[in-house]
Amino acid sequence: MDYCASPYRHARRETRAVIIGEVAVGGGEPIVQQSMITCSTLDTEACVEQSMALVDVGCQIVRITAQTKKYAANLEPIVAGIRARGSNVPVVADIHFKPDAAMEAVKWCEMVRVNPGNYADSKKFVTREYTDEQYAAELARIEEQFAPLVDECKTRGRALRIGTNHGSLSDRIMNRFGDTPLGMVESALEFARIARSRDFHNFKFSMKSSNPKVMIECYRLLAARLAELGADWNYPLHLGVTEAGEGEDGRIKSAIGIGSLLCDGLGDTIRVSLTEDSPNEIAVCKDLIEQIPKLTSADAEVPNVPVAFDPFDFQRRSTPEIELAEGVKCGGEQTIRVVVTEAAWEKLAPRIKPGADVRPEAVYEALNVMEVDPREEFAVNCDTQLITVRDEVSLPAITAFRLLAGRLKAMGASNPILLKDCLSFGEAALEPNIALLRASVVIGSLLCDGIGDAILVRGESGAGQSLQLAFNILQAAGCRSFKTDYVACPSCGRTLFDLQEVTARIKARTEHLKGVKIAIMGCIVNGPGEMADADFGYVGGAPGKINLYVGREPVRFNIPEADAVESLVDLIREHDKWVDAVIA
Numbered sequence: 001m002d003y004c005a006s007p008y009r010h011a012r013r014e015t016r017a018v019i020i021g022e023v024a025v026g027g028g029e030p031i032v033q034q035s036m037i038t039c040s041t042l043d044t045e046a047c048v049e050q051s052m053a054l055v056d057v058g059c060q061i062v063r064i065t066a067q068t069k070k071y072a073a074n075l076e077p078i079v080a081g082i083r084a085r086g087s088n089v090p091v092v093a094d095i096h097f098k099p100d101a102a103m104e105a106v107k108w109c110e111m112v113r114v115n116p117g118n119y120a121d122s123k124k125f126v127t128r129e130y131t132d133e134q135y136a137a138e139l140a141r142i143e144e145q146f147a148p149l150v151d152e153c154k155t156r157g158r159a160l161r162i163g164t165n166h167g168s169l170s171d172r173i174m175n176r177f178g179d180t181p182l183g184m185v186e187s188a189l190e191f192a193r194i195a196r197s198r199d200f201h202n203f204k205f206s207m208k209s210s211n212p213k214v215m216i217e218c219y220r221l222l223a224a225r226l227a228e229l230g231a232d233w234n235y236p237l238h239l240g241v242t243e244a245g246e247g248e249d250g251r252i253k254s255a256i257g258i259g260s261l262l263c264d265g266l267g268d269t270i271r272v273s274l275t276e277d278s279p280n281e282i283a284v285c286k287d288l289i290e291q292i293p294k295l296t297s298a299d300a301e302v303p304n305v306p307v308a309f310d311p312f313d314f315q316r317r318s319t320p321e322i323e324l325a326e327g328v329k330c331g332g333e334q335t336i337r338v339v340v341t342e343a344a345w346e347k348l349a350p351r352i353k354p355g356a357d358v359r360p361e362a363v364y365e366a367l368n369v370m371e372v373d374p375r376e377e378f379a380v381n382c383d384t385q386l387i388t389v390r391d392e393v394s395l396p397a398i399t400a401f402r403l404l405a406g407r408l409k410a411m412g413a414s415n416p417i418l419l420k421d422c423l424s425f426g427e428a429a430l431e432p433n434i435a436l437l438r439a440s441v442v443i444g445s446l447l448c449d450g451i452g453d454a455i456l457v458r459g460e461s462g463a464g465q466s467l468q469l470a471f472n473i474l475q476a477a478g479c480r481s482f483k484t485d486y487v488a489c490p491s492c493g494r495t496l497f498d499l500q501e502v503t504a505r506i507k508a509r510t511e512h513l514k515g516v517k518i519a520i521m522g523c524i525v526n527g528p529g530e531m532a533d534a535d536f537g538y539v540g541g542a543p544g545k546i547n548l549y550v551g552r553e554p555v556r557f558n559i560p561e562a563d564a565v566e567s568l569v570d571l572i573r574e575h576d577k578w579v580d581a582v583i584a
Contacts, residue, residue: 002227003223003266004266010264013234015235016236017236018204019202021088022088031269031289032269033059035281036492041072041075041078041493045081047081051091052087054278054282055082061269065093065492065493067493072104091108092110092111095115096119099148099149103149106152111159112153114160114163115165115168116162116190117169117187119146121171135172135176138172142191142194143194146191151200153202154199157202159202159204161206162192162206163205164184164188164218165242166184166215166242167179173187184218185225188205188222205236206238209241210243212444213477217312219237220264237266238268238269239271242273242489243487243489244272244274244275245274246500248436249475252436254272254274257444259440259441263296270285271285272284275489275490275499295397296398308405308406309449311449319383320384325367336447336454337454338361338467339363339364339454339456341364341458343463344360347464368386369418371389374400374401374406375395380408384415386453387416387417388456389404392423398442401420401446417451418452418454419446419447422438430459435461436460439459443455447477455470455473457469481515482514483511484510485534486520488503488521489520489521492522495540496522496540496542496545499520506520509565512581518535518536519534520538523539535550535577537550544560546564548571556571
């Protein structure tokens with residue numbers, strides 16, 4: 001199965017156009033950026049103000065949650081208020097669990113987003129086997145619930161987004177396919193088939209996860225499956241890494257997931273989900289979209305070399321273990337190492353404290369590294385020779401390193417590879433926000449392909465910032481854990497506490513817990529599923545009340561919000577994951 005035209009050359013996936021109000025998505029139109037407001041949908045004035053604040057910074061689609069029919073009914077004055085302010089921005093109603101809310105929302109909004117994992121399904125995490133007859137009966141039940149919404153969308157000229165989320169799949173899908181990319185794709189296709197059976201085609205897909213590797217695999221698999229199903233399954237794709245978090249970490253994680261797919265030509269709308277004020281998301285969307293032409297090429301001259309990775313099943317490329325520097329090994333089962341230039345080392349060395357987690361592990365100029373142009377044939381004497389792409393090779397970095405890995409595989413060689421975030425430099429240094437996005441897209445994309453045993457970041461001109469960025473990319477890509485990892489949702493009208501404030505409080509107490517993963521979720525819609533691979537979860541259960549989880553299992557309920565952070569700390573202690581912070 002092919003998920004894109006070529007992993008070496010950029011060609012945007014061709015799709016039909018989906019019309020959302022006055023905005024066309026897909027069909028060759030420019031990529032559309034969207035976001036979501038965070039206030040209660042019952043607060044009409046606040047919803048209008050937040051929507052207009054997004055419009056003012058360039059948001060092209062605004063999403064608003066509607067958790068019940070009562071909330072959905074209030075979309076009428078909200079949309080009217082936005083229109084009275086002179087904006088025709090399409091409004092998307094976000095629906096979970098409640099078909100009656102969707103049937104109300106479709107009256108007022110240009111698009112309705114449904115999650116196949118919980119539309120007309122309660123999430124029970126029940127393990128049971130389905131016979132073919134029972135499975136068919138479940139599908140008939142779902143069609144009975146979903147078909148009226150499809151018919152109403154068709155009658156009113158509305159659009160649908162069929163959006164599956166990793167971790168919120170139905171028990172039916174979970175028990176047949178597991179919590180897998182295949183399960184996410186099949187869940188979406190079930191709902192798409194219902195829409196198509198009623199001759200409704202004005203819909204797009206999304207496959208969101210907080211794990212960039214999973215998210216990338218899901219979209220690749222979906223694109224391949226749609227191509228396999230036929231030319232008329234060419235529906236647009238909405239891209240997003242859900243619960244990416246805040247600050248640099250949230251931007252890196254989003255750039256890895258969204259950017260790598262955009263470089264492969266997938267994606268027609270995007271959202272960067274940050275635990276920050278929503279307008280901040282649009283600036284990152286714009287910057288990310290602008291970088292793609294600079295990181296890709298439609299006409300790169302590349303020899304016919306098969307790719308070295310399975311795009312649908314992550315496996316780290318197998319290499320021998322080698323000594324990178326004194327006391328530092330890479331390749332094999334070793335963690336991915338961080339290399340710096342000699343100039344950066346001279347600035348960093350006096351500032352590195354003994355035992356520091358963030359520290360250079362090798363100096364580029366001191367390495368025994370073979371630099372090659374992967375477009376040309378070359379020979380290596382042994383598999384323990386470290387290899388990289390030579391600077392100034394006129395290929396995009398992603399293309400060059402994929403080609404290098406493919407070339408080595410074709411030669412029967414398994415040499416470790418040193419990744420670089422860039423192969424050439426402009427006269428002016430990149431702005432830090434742009435350097436961050438470019439390095440994250442390039443190195444993150446390759447790491448999620450399973451390529452790379454050491455990395456070198458040079459696009460960020462500051463030595464300290466460059467070193468920190470390298471480690472943060474490895475953490476976001478799930479390749480290395482050197483600090484506490486947070487999965488934090490971006491807030492919406494369902495959120496039951498102030499996510500930004502609570503996230504800051506939790507970080508203040510726990511950010512020294514190296515290797516511990518904590519999920520901070522505003523409500524239970526995606527909470528238990530999205531934090532399945534987190535060690536601990538802090539989830540809004542009711543207004544002013546918090547539920548705490550260990551993995552996917554709720555263990556403490558209805559804790560007053562004022563006590564919840566310390567209760568989380570106690571829970572971490574109980575599970576022997578707590579250490580006291582070292583005071584410098």
